[in-house]
Amino acid sequence: MSMLQKYQYHHWATQQILDHLEEVPNVAFTEPVTNVFPSIRDTLFHIYSVDLLWYKRITSDTSEAEGDVFEDTTDAKQRIYGLERQMVNYIRDQKEKRTVNYYNSSGESLTNTLGEIIDHLVNHGTYHRGNVASALRQLGYEGKSTDYIFFLRELKRSYVGDV
Numbered sequence: 001m002s003m004l005q006k007y008q009y010h011h012w013a014t015q016q017i018l019d020h021l022e023e024v025p026n027v028a029f030t031e032p033v034t035n036v037f038p039s040i041r042d043t044l045f046h047i048y049s050v051d052l053l054w055y056k057r058i059t060s061d062t063s064e065a066e067g068d069v070f071e072d073t074t075d076a077k078q079r080i081y082g083l084e085r086q087m088v089n090y091i092r093d094q095k096e097k098r099t100v101n102y103y104n105s106s107g108e109s110l111t112n113t114l115g116e117i118i119d120h121l122v123n124h125g126t127y128h129r130g131n132v133a134s135a136l137r138q139l140g141y142e143g144k145s146t147d148y149i150f151f152l153r154e155l156k157r158s159y160v161g162d163v
Contacts, residue, residue, distance in 0.1 A: 011084040013146035020144035033135040057102040063157045
């Protein structure tokens with residue numbers, strides 16, 4: 001699986017969650033939960049913020065990061081989808097083995113390959129989308145499957161019709 005396909009899966013999975021959230025009452029987005037983050041909104045904002053941080057690191061963008069949480073699912077979609085377009089456009093022409101030098105949040109100078117960073121983003125997103133599924137169940141709603149195999153099936157259908 002290519003680095004680009006991994007990132008596209010990551011975005012697809014988050015998109016599944018955002019689309020599913022439009023099917024539950026709006027209050028679920030900000031309702032307090034006992035989880036890693038205090039609400040679904042905060043969890044999704046964390047995924048977005050980390051993706052944005054890494055985008056800035058891999059592109060050497062030194063502009064200040066956004067600090068405002070999402071207002072609602074529409075705002076979340078706009079910002080997440082906008083970042084996804086930027087990320088896909090950037091990594092499409094990059095090599096997985098390209099070295100990325102950056103400073104972590106503690107100011108330590110580190111180096112990873114772009115492929116390793118994308119793997120990290122996908123893994124990080126998977127973990128926190130699981131938190132969202134758990135939060136939805138706490139609030140009495142069904143979760144949404146974001147399994148990789150479903151992404152592949154949808155990808156196949158888009159190229160060859162229903163599988």
